Amino acid sequence: MPTTGTETCVSFVYEVSCFELLTEQEKELIDSTSLIVNYKKGENVCKQGSFASHIMYIEKGLCKTYLEGPPKDLILTITPRFNLLGLQSLYEGNNKFLYSVSTYTDTAVRMIDTQVFKQILRQNSAFSYRILNILNETTAQAYGRFFSLTQKQGAGRLADILLCLSRRIFKADSFELPISRSDLSDLTCMSTESVIRIMKDFKDDQIIETNNKHIAIIDIPRLERISEKG
């Protein structure tokens, strides 16, 4: 798989919602049965293995979805606002969350009752088809991340994450990281020390500039090459 960083790492599905496909009646049903919950940075939104009572729609903020260790958690996606989480727990015979979700920043989440969501899925095939598309888009991205983490070595994995943060999350070459080096190490499946060392190499090689939480990618083609060759 030719992976040039961008599409390989984090979830970024439809910035538009799927809700415009609902009938007025269905919209009202969701409105009347859902509620918005506010989470502070670092808080747990849902817990892997617990009862999947709700589908979560991120109205504001930044989250991660992850499988819990031991020995370590595996981060599946970074998910910004206007995305649905928990869809993968919908399948018949499973009413548990497949992954945990926690917040990188303060986040507002609309909690939609799973039964209501399922009911609408069954009765509205346009909506159901759209959700299927969203799931497949998410899966395609998960595959890209999967490939990056299993087939590339450290520098390539870090390049992937940096490119992805830049393009998909912050949409700028220069951005303020809301996450720590340790978070980056979780994202890239390496030790914190390795992240710091590789970042230093990138800095020495004039590929990025860093100042604490601020990161600027100054040589994108070079970073892409590192991403490609692994």
Next chain:
Amino acid sequence: MPTTGTETCVSFVYEVSCFELLTEQEKELIDSTSLIVNYKKGENVCKQGSFASHIMYIEKGLCKTYLEGPPKDLILTITPRFNLLGLQSLYEGNNKFLYSVSTYTDTAVRMIDTQVFKQILRQNSAFSYRILNILNETTAQAYGRFFSLTQKQGAGRLADILLCLSRRIFKADSFELPISRSDLSDLTCMSTESVIRIMKDFKDDQIIETNNKHIAIIDIPRLERISEKG
């Protein structure tokens, strides 16, 4: 994620089909537009990036789905008969296969036209919902495999694959492997030499018995412990 080998490695969705949810008319539509193709061992069923003209239903045989390198392919699933492949290419805006499929053994595949499949998805929400469930089941398994490959070291990854082959594919503690050590190395993301070395260790420790292509797992609890601790 507490991963005890079985559910972590290969695809094994519904041994029953989803086709019983179709109307007679829809069944006839599929029958009249689909055809069965026979592949020999090692042949290519579909190619990542090519036009996704068909959904594939494995009637007989054993396949792998994989993302193509460089530097190496990443195997996503081992898929036995009575499973659908290519569903992930269904999403709107993408008409390319997300992964390649090739055969481990002689295989018969029913090729169902993507447009026909999509049409039925849109008009039959029970069917669409079932497909969504299948996709989610597949995703859950992919996550398990993802976790195994990124968080465990060699012995744990090999233990996972052996347990999974035993339980999900062959349904016996003793079985004839239709794949080579090199295939096992692709499945576990390690070198062929490492597979052979670890297999030797397992053999020396009386955990498995091997005789060429024949493998017998004799100490399942021990193998599970190796899988768990990574």
Next chain:
DNA sequence: ATTATTTTATGATTTGCGTCAGTTTTTTAT
């Protein structure tokens, strides 16, 4: 402001595992 605590940074050491090189066994082809 000052202390405490977390995060970032750097060097030394260890290790899991890949690469390479070579041998034996098994399978395939003639």
Next chain:
DNA sequence: ATAAAAAACTGACGCAAATCATAAAATAAT
């Protein structure tokens, strides 16, 4: 049956990256 090719195996060596140990800087708490 015999030769050729592929797969299975074994050991020596090297390297990417984890771990361990410490120190400096940044952030949070008092």
